[in-house]
Amino acid sequence: MVRSTADLAGFALTESIDRAHACLRRNFRSVSDTAGWYHYLDDPLPGVTASAVGLFTFSVPGVAFERTPEVLAYLISQQNDSVDPQRGGWSVRTTNGFPILEATAWVVRALSRPDVGLLSSGESLRRGAEWVRANQNVDAGWGSYAGQPSRVFHTALATLALDECGGGAAAVAQAQRWLIDAQNPSVPAWGPLPGSEPTLVHTSWALMALARIPGALSVNTIRRTTEWLLDGLQPGTHVERSTTVEEYDVPLAQAGAAVVFQNSLPHFAGPLALAALLSAGVVDPLQPKVFETLQGILDTQQESGAWELPRSPTRPSIWAIWPFVNALTLARSTILTTPHSRASLLFPGCVILQNEDVGRRFSRGLLVRSILRDWVRTKRLTVILWLVSVAATGIPLGLLINGNLSVSEFCMSLVVPLLLMSFDYVWERQHTSGGGAGP
Structure with a gap:
């Protein structure tokens, strides 16, 4: 039987x-020569990584942010000008001024977006991509900077950054082998x-990076x-x-002293896994679990517009925004024909798509017709037998009412309908026990 199992x-x-x-x-902040966001959106001073992620979050669904030039100016002003390789x-x-991949790769990704403004940031993008290439480890992976242990998240993020800016084919090819x-x-x-x-997190990052490489x-x-991700x-x-x-330690040399910076990266496995599934282009997105995951994202969005950050649930964070916007954008472009259409999932791999201005009555009517047609197709013998039984009962009943048939004669006329219905019952029982689906 055909029925709608989920709607989007x-x-x-x-x-x-x-x-x-x-x-x-x-929560946009503009203080002195700074403009953008910090990891915690309620912080009054912007930061580099969060500001780059903010621009990326607007750009992914193609939404113009009116203060992009201010953010670009701030990011360009914060680019390191010290001696190589930093x-x-x-x-x-x-x-404190020591460049790391976690920030640099995100800025490169933001500056690579076609709607951000390459004319004003092209040189900064070139230098940023060069820094990423120069800090690739000898094993072809990336850590926080050259010489730090290569990690999957860092290598995937650097691979995405270089691939998106088109600035490191050789480095990307080497990183591909490291990830595999x-x-x-x-x-x-x-x-x-x-x-x-x-x-789920690291598999999603690795898949998103590798799936972009032909x-x-x-x-x-x-x-x-x-x-594996879907499961x-x-x-x-x-x-x-x-x-x-x-969490991991990053040793730094500052003012001639060795210090250790503990980095903490919040991750959201659900939207990242969903984004990886949708962007890989292999798994059919018309799956109940995909629809249910999207509904879960919609249902848990807070009034502030962000989603809950587990370790700081009362503070909105940019890390609790961008992966959700990214997943929702991919779902909208992958599953729906337009931003204003609706998908009714019938069963895995099959949906009814309609424009939202058509109204839901059309879908309901189509579903009802599909249900009736499907039932009649699978129960042809039952339908025929019941029609014959109704006719065989209706004609004698009419004669009885008109006085042209006695009660005893009417009862005798019911033998044929009863035999037909008994035959249908026995047939269904035998066919069902045999694992069949009815003629």
């Missing part, structure tokens, strides 16, 4: 994205370090990885316990 409305996705952007607009990178507030070798030997997935226990993974490999996806649950925050 384009206007709901668009409204969610708009609320997230409204949150970013409300020249051209970006630092974060807690590294870093896969867990037992399952088609990745953990934070080469060969470590796989997680021929990096076979279709069968991508399918196995996406099936681990839990609608309504946005984080996985092991990767809620990825």
Whole structure:
């Protein structure tokens, strides 16, 4: 029997994205020569990485942000001008001018967006991409800077940055081999370090990076990885316990002294996994779990426009916005024909798509007709027998009412309908016990 199992409305996705952007607009900071956002959106002073991620979050769904030039000017002013190999990178507030990949790769990604303004940032983008290439480790992976242990998240992020800006084909090819070798030997997935226990987060990052490189993974490999992600996806649950925050030490040399900076990266496994599934282009997105995950994202968006950051649930964070906007945007463009259409999932791989201005009555009517047609097609013999039985009962009943037939004669006329219905009952029982589906 055909029935709608889930619905996805384009206007709901668009409204969610708009609320997230409204949150970013409300929390935009412009202080002295700085302009942008900080990790915690309620912080009065902007930071480099968050400002780049903010621009990226507007650009992904193609929304123009009216204060982009101010953010670009701030990012360009913060680019490191020290001696090689650190020249051209970006630092974060807690590294005091020491460039790291976590910031530099995000700025390169933001500056690579076609609507950000390459005329004003082209030289900064070139220097940033050069910094990323110069800080690739000899094993072809990336850590926070050259010489730090290569990690899956860093290598995937750097690969995406270089691929998106078109500034490092050789480095990307080498990183491709590192990522493939870093896969867990037992399952088609990745953990934070080469060969470590796989997680949704790191598998998603690795897949997003490798899927952009033509021929990096076979279709069968991508399918196995996406099936692993789909199996681990839990609608309504946005984080996985092991990767809620990825923490690691980064040693720095500052003012002639060695210091250690502990980096903490909040991760959201749910939207990242959904984005990886949708962008890989192999798994059919018309799946109940995909629709349920999207509905879970819509249902858990806070009034502020952000989603809850597990370790600081009362403070809106840019890390609790961009992965959700990215996933919603990919779903809107992958599943729906327009931002204002609706998808009614009938069964995996099959949806009814309609423009929202048509109204839902059309879908309901079509579903009812589909249900009746499907039932009649699978129950042809039953329908025929019942029609014959109704006719065989109706004619004698009419004669009885008109006085042309006695009661005893009427009862005798019911023998044929009863035999037909008994035959249908026995047939259905035997056919059902035999595992069939009825003629």
